[in-house]
Amino acid sequence: MSTKLIAPSILAADFANLQRDIEMVNKSEADWFHIDIMDGVFVPNISFGMPVLQAISKHAKKTIDVHLMIVEPDRYIKTFADLGSNILTVHYEACNHLHRTLQAIKAEGMQAGVALNPHTNINVLEDTINDIDLVCIMSVNPGFGGQSFIENTYNKVKQLKELILKKGASTKIEIDGGVTNKNAKKLADAGADVLVAGSYVFKSTNQIETIRDLNAIANS
Ligand code: DX5
Ligand code: ZN
Numbered sequence: 001m002s003t004k005l006i007a008p009s010i011l012a013a014d015f016a017n018l019q020r021d022i023e024m025v026n027k028s029e030a031d032w033f034h035i036d037i038m039d040g041v042f043v044p045n046i047s048f049g050m051p052v053l054q055a056i057s058k059h060a061k062k063t064i065d066v067h068l069m070i071v072e073p074d075r076y077i078k079t080f081a082d083l084g085s086n087i088l089t090v091h092y093e094a095c096n097h098l099h100r101t102l103q104a105i106k107a108e109g110m111q112a113g114v115a116l117n118p119h120t121n122i123n124v125l126e127d128t129i130n131d132i133d134l135v136c137i138m139s140v141n142p143g144f145g146g147q148s149f150i151e152n153t154y155n156k157v158k159q160l161k162e163l164i165l166k167k168g169a170s171t172k173i174e175i176d177g178g179v180t181n182k183n184a185k186k187l188a189d190a191g192a193d194v195l196v197a198g199s200y201v202f203k204s205t206n207q208i209e210t211i212r213d214l215n216a217i218a219n220s
Helices: 015-027 050-059 073-082 098-107 153-167 184-190 207-218
Strands: 005-008 032-038 063-069 087-091 111-116 134-138 172-176 194-197
Touching: 005 207, 015 050, 015 207, 032 050, 050 063, 063 073, 063 111, 073 087, 073 098, 087 098, 087 134, 098 111, 134 153, 153 172, 153 184, 184 194, 184 207, 194 207
Parallel strands: 005 032, 005 194, 032 063, 063 087, 087 111, 111 134, 134 172, 172 194
Antiparallel strands: none
């Protein structure tokens, strides 16, 4: 069994103490920083943008996984590479020319990710799966932290895992939204490789311990 990764979502951090929260992730057992960029158009919320990511990058010592919830993501691929993104995930629903977008992300030296909204079927990735490094299955409707997990996600993880195996792809499966100690094991068993967790980590009293527990559950 491959190692399951934990990616705390900085959206749920205390923005007035961002450096403190980044250092916490640095010294925890977490694997990645998950960074949510929202434009108020693709999703009904605005999170934060480039200057904040630049500040995060300065202190973050782990992989920076950027989740773009924006329209026309192609316009900003180079910008996000320059800001230190290691993985750049765009939404399937925001791309008219997904194949071209994936190539453009890789040409900037980043890994290419595709996120799917809860209503989007896995089979739309049949023809691109071999070009995708990471598929982010949204287990809530994107736009906000702290929402409850959509149960149909387990079926989607299994379907995606089958597609990846059928096509001989090396794509990682990431789950984003409502992840807790209650669903982590079942998600990992279904085939998830990366678990994003925002509120569950940052609203807990001992964040380091919460990350350690989540990691242990996902890898049990
Ligand atoms: C939702 C974001 C998620 C969010 C997860 O649009 O993409 O990454 O931060 O937050 P929780 O874990 O609180 O659901
Ligand atoms: Zn996200």
